[in-house]
Amino acid sequence: MRVFSTLTSSSSIANRLSSLRNAQLSSFIHSFRAYSSLMDANEDSLRRALAQKQSSVDSQSNAVRALKAAKSSKPDIDAAIQILNELKLEKSSIEKQLRAAVAGSVVDGPINGEAFRQTLANTLERRLFYIPSFKIYRGVAGLYDYGPPGCAVKANVLAFWRQHFVLEENMLEVDCPCVTPEIVLKASGHVEKFTDLMVKDEKTGTCFRADHLLKDYCNEILQKDFSITSEKTAELKHVLAILDDLSAEQLGAKIKEYGIAAPDTKNALSDPYPFNLMFQTSIGPSGLSPGYMRPETAQGIFVNFKDLYYYNGNKLPFAAAQIGQAFRNEISPRQGLLRVREFTLAEIEHFVDPEDKSHPKYSEVVDLEFLMFPREEQMSGQSAKKIHLGKAVSKGIVNNETLGYFIGRVYLFLTGLGIDKDRLRFRQHLANEMAHYAADCWDAEIKCSYGWIECVGIADRSAYDLRAHSEKSGVPLVAHEKFSEPREVEKLVIAPVKKELGLAFKGSQKMVVEALEAMNEKEALEMKASLQSKGEVDFYVCTLGKNVSITKNMVSISKEKKKEHQRVFTPSVIEPSFGIGRIIYCLYEHSFYMRPSKAGDEQLNVFRFPPLVAPIKCTVFPLVQNQQYEEVAKIISKSLTTAGISHKIDITGTSIGKRYARTDELGVPFAITVDSPSSVTIRERDSKDQIRVNVEEAALVVKSVTDGHRTWADVWSNFPRHSSVSVEE
C-alpha cells in the first residue's frame, strides 16, 4: 500500500522499483518540494536581496577604507560610515525576514509549529493517548503504546471506518495473519525491492538512512547559512527535489562531495547500500522456511481473490477489506507517530472489470467540492484548489468514476472524523511517481506541524497484483463474463514456425518466439505487410538486446474469427489504503487548542473531538460530595449505559472547574453536573454553554446530540439556559 512507502520508508525506492507494486508510491516529497520551491518565491527574492545588500555593504566598506587611506576630510568619512551603517541595518533586516521565511509558520495562530507540537505531545503522553513502548527498558525507537484514551479513539476511528466502508458498501472483510511466507512477498516484489539505502558509521557501525543525511545537510545550510550564493542555494534545492530519484551510487557521490560525516561521531561513512525493511523471521522449527511480518495487509486479500470472487457469486465489482497490523523495520524512525515500525492499516481492494469502471453509487459523491491538487497544477507551480469532484472525473483529471467515488468517500470519512477540510487535499501522483501499470493515483494529504502528510493512498493499480500472484502460484486469478449468447470475435493469431526459427537462431530461438508472440495487433499487422511486400524484416528482440532478421517462412500472422461464450480477464483493482496511526495523529493536531483559564493565569488544553471520535462521550459530576447528588449521578449513569453512551462518573472533591478542565483535555464533549435532586446541567465542551434538563431527560438529550440526531445549537435553543457560571473555570 502506498501510504507509507513515501514517508515511512524508502525515499529513493521510486526509480529502482518502477515496475513494482511500491513504485508508484514514489515520493510525494519530491513533488511537494518542487512545488514548495516554486511557492517560496518570497524566500528566493529575499536571498537575492540579501546577496545584493551584502555586496553593497562590501563596496561601501571599501569606499570607507579608501577615504581613510586617502586621509579625506572627517565629514566625508563620517558620511560614508553613516551610509555603511544604514546598509548594514538594511542587510540585517533582510536577514531577519529571510530567517522567518525559511522557518515558516506551519501552524496558524500565534504559536509556531515546534512549540505547538511540543505542547500537544506533552498532553498526549501525560494523558496516555500514547507513550513510547517499553519505557522502563528505555524504549525502542518507532514503537508506541496506545493508552486508554488513545485506544478508545482508535477503536472509534476503526468502528467508523468499518461502518463507512465495509458495511455501507457490503465489502467482504478478511483477517489474515501477519506472519507471511517468503514466496508471497517474492511474488509481490517486496523481498527483492522493498529497501531503503543505508550508510554505516565506519568506526561505530551505527546505521543511517543515506537520503536523510543528505536531506538534513541541505536543509541545515539552507536554513542557517545565509551567506551562500544563489547558485549554491539553487543547487541544494535541486538536490532536495531529486533526492528520491538518486541511485545508491549518486547518493554516495553526493555524500562524498559534500563531505557529510556521521552525525554524532563525525566518522567517515560507508557507501550506501540497500537494506530490506521487512522484519524477517523463520516459520516452523526447521529454519528452512523464511517468513516476514507483512509490510502491508493487501497481499492477504490478493491471494484470496478466487475464494472471495466465488463467495460474491462470481460477480464483479466487489471489494474486500482488511484492518490489521503491518510492520516496517525502519532504519531510523523519526517524527513520532508518523514513522513507526509497527502500525495499523485499513485497506480496501475493489475489484472491477477494466472495461467498466463506473460505480453504482457515484451519484452520491459527484457534487462534493474540496481541495484537489492535480498533476498539472503541481507542475505549473500552482497550489491545490477547490474542485467539483464530478467535473474532475468528467474532464478526465480523475481517471474513472470508481476512483472518483472512493476519493469522495475518503473525503467524507476524514472530515467526518474531524479533519479540517482546509488542511486536507487530494494530491495526484506525478507521472514519474506512478508505476507503469497504474492508471491513476491520488493521496489524501493532511497538513500538520510536520508539513503535508500522506495519510490515505487511493490508486487504480490495474491488474498488476493479481497477475503477479497468478504467475508465481500458477493459480489463475481471473474473472469471467458469460455472454448471454456466443459472440463472434476476430482474433489475431501469431504462429511462429519453430522449426525454421530453430534453424536460424538455435539457442536464441525461445527468445525470438516469445518476442514474436508478444507483438500487439498493430506491430503484428505491420510485420505481416512488410513480410508480404519484402519477404524479410528487421525485428528487435529486447531479451537479446538486438535486431534479428525475420523471413516469411518463420511466422504466420492472421486474423481469425472465433465464437466465444465468455470473456476471461484479470480484474483491475482500485485500492484505498489508510494509515490509521497517521490519521489519528493528524486528528490530534487538528483537534487540539488552548484557551485561558477563567482566572487567566494558565492555558487549558482542549481536544475538540466530534462525539464520534471522543474517547468517552460524557462525564457525570455531582457538584459537591453528597449522598443525594451521588445517587442522582448513579441513576443518570444507568440511563446512559442503557442508551449505549460511554461515560464516567467523577465523584472526587475537586472543584467543578478543574473537573471540566480535566475532561476537556481528554476531549469529552459533554458534562452532566448534578446540582439539584430533580434537574441537572449539561455543558458543551467548546462553547462552555450550559442548559438545564430534568434528570429523566439528561441521558436522552446527550444521546441525541452524540448520535448526531440533534445539533447542540438545536438543544441550546430548546432548553432553559444555565447561566450561573460562577463555578466554571
Added chain:
Amino acid sequence: MRVFSTLTSSSSIANRLSSLRNAQLSSFIHSFRAYSSLMDANEDSLRRALAQKQSSVDSQSNAVRALKAAKSSKPDIDAAIQILNELKLEKSSIEKQLRAAVAGSVVDGPINGEAFRQTLANTLERRLFYIPSFKIYRGVAGLYDYGPPGCAVKANVLAFWRQHFVLEENMLEVDCPCVTPEIVLKASGHVEKFTDLMVKDEKTGTCFRADHLLKDYCNEILQKDFSITSEKTAELKHVLAILDDLSAEQLGAKIKEYGIAAPDTKNALSDPYPFNLMFQTSIGPSGLSPGYMRPETAQGIFVNFKDLYYYNGNKLPFAAAQIGQAFRNEISPRQGLLRVREFTLAEIEHFVDPEDKSHPKYSEVVDLEFLMFPREEQMSGQSAKKIHLGKAVSKGIVNNETLGYFIGRVYLFLTGLGIDKDRLRFRQHLANEMAHYAADCWDAEIKCSYGWIECVGIADRSAYDLRAHSEKSGVPLVAHEKFSEPREVEKLVIAPVKKELGLAFKGSQKMVVEALEAMNEKEALEMKASLQSKGEVDFYVCTLGKNVSITKNMVSISKEKKKEHQRVFTPSVIEPSFGIGRIIYCLYEHSFYMRPSKAGDEQLNVFRFPPLVAPIKCTVFPLVQNQQYEEVAKIISKSLTTAGISHKIDITGTSIGKRYARTDELGVPFAITVDSPSSVTIRERDSKDQIRVNVEEAALVVKSVTDGHRTWADVWSNFPRHSSVSVEE
C-alpha cells in the same frame, strides 16, 4: 498467559519451568488424563474381560486340538467346537464394546465426533468462516484467514468482550506492539524457558514434538491393539498421565524403549532437545538488537504498570486490558483453529492489594451456579459438579473474592456468546500445575470434538510479574497506601556483621549474608533464640548447597519500633486470559446442527448463533423478483440501517426455501420476506416460525429481538402467525 501453553505448546514445560510465569499453565492434559483413566472403569473391566475370554478361547482351542489328537468321538469334538465358537463370539462381542468404549462418542447424538467435525469444517471453509492462509501457495501449517462471516463473528465476540469487561468494569485498555525487544522477554522468562521438546528425523531433518510422538504411540496401541496385557495397558496409561512431567532425558529414553521412529520415513530420531517457540527477528538495521513477536499480550501491560497506576489516580484495585495478536512458532500445529501459530488474545490484568482481595461487585455473581471441577474432585476421581460460586469462595475452594468474581464473569461471558453451559466447566489447576508463586488457577474448559479445551485461564499470579520487571529494569513497580496517620510498626531487623562473616567465609561471605537477610520472621527469631542459648547454630545456605556455622558475633537480630507514613507493596495480579480463536471454534461446534430439508432428501446445516454473535442479524427477501417487492425491501433495508441492524438483501431468483437454507448456514437469526406491499413475514431461524408484521414495524421488531429487549416467544405470541409454509424448505 496461561491458556495456551497447555495445548498450543509445551506439554512438558510444567516441570522445567516451575519458577516461571508459564509454569502453572502446566498441563491440564495431565490431570484430565488422570481423571479420565479413573473414569473409564468400564474400559478397564472390558479389557480384563477380553483378556479372560481370550484365555478361555485359547484353552478351549487346546481342548479341541487334544480331542482331535486323541481321536475322540465326533459328537464330543463337535460339542467342544461349538463351545469354542460360542467363546469366540463372546470375545468378539466384548471386543466390539471395548472398541466403542475406547473411541468414545464425544458429540451427543447419532453422529460421531470425527464425522461431525468434518461436516462442520467443510461448512466453515465453504462459507469462508475460515480458510487456510496462503492457499494458492499451498498454505502454511497453523495459519488461517478469517473470511467475511468469520471476521464478523470475531468482531462481534470482541465487541461483546469489550462491553462485558472493559466498559462495565472501567478497565484501562492499552494497545502495545507485537514486536518486543529481547530484554522484556528475558525478564518474563520466555527467552530462556518458553520451549517445547523436539526430535528430528535423523535422515530428512523433519522435526516433531517429542511428547506428541510418544502420546500418539501410546494412544494408537491403546485404541487398536486389544491383545495387550492389562499390565501393558496400565503402563501406557501411566506414560500418558505423566507425559508432561517427563524431562528431555526421560522422554528420549521412552522413545528409545518403545522403538518409536519418524512417522512417515521410519527413520531413527534424534534425542529430544528444547526449541524456543517464539518467532525471532531483529529490530533496526544493525542486526544487534534481537526481538521477538510477543507470545502473549500481558507483558505490554506489566511494563506500563507505573503509568497506568498513575492514570488511575494512584488507586488500587484497577484492571488493564489488551486485545491483540500473539505468536507461537509451533513445532507441528494440529487441531485446526485450536493450535495455531498466530492468534488473537484478550487479556486482563487486575491489580489488587494482596491484603485485600475483596471485589466491590462480587455480590452480582455470588449466586451463580455452574460446573466446577475443584482440585479435590479431580484427585479423587469424581467429575465436575454444579457448585454455587459463593459457596466455593466461602469454603476456600476458590482462593478469594476477586478470583471468584472473574470466574463468574467469564461464565456469563461464555454462555452469553452461546457456549452450552453443560459443556463448560471451570477446572482448578492441581498443585503441581501451578507455579510456586501462584495463589490459585482455574481454566474455563469447553468440551468439543477434540475433548475438553482450555479456552480461558483465570489465575491469581501474586506479585510475580511486576517483581520480575522491577528487578530487570530497576524501576520499582509498586503501589503505596498512605496512612491517614502514621502507624507504629514493629520491624524485624537482621544485621549481618560483614567483617566477622568475611573472616569466617571469605569468598562465600556474600551468599551467607544474603541467606541471613532472606530469613522470615519465624526463622530469624528461632536463630536469635538458639544463638542466645547456644552461641552457635547450623544454618543452611541454599546458594552454597550446605550448612554453615553461624556464631553470635556474626549477626544481630532484633525487633524495632518504627513510625511509618505509608505502606509500599507490589500489587498482586489476577489475570483472566482469553484465547479468542479457541472460544470461536468451540462456539461453532456448540452452534452447529443439521436438520432434514422439507423434502427429506438432504441434510441442511444451521448455526444457532445468538443475535449477538451472528455475522449478520437479518436478511431481506423479496418473495419473487418484482419491482414493487424490491422497493419494499429497500424501504425495510433503510429502516434496518437506521436501527443499526446489520443485514443483507437477497434479490436472486432462487427459491425462498433455498435462500432460507443459505442464510441458516451462516447463522442469520431472522429473515424478512416481502410477499405483499403492506406487510411482510419475519421468520425465526431455529423454530422456522413466521409472524406477519406491517412494513413499518418490521425493522423495530427485529431490533427489539436482536437487542434482547424482547424474546422471540414474546413476539410470537403478540403478532399474527404466518402459517403458509408452503414456500418453505
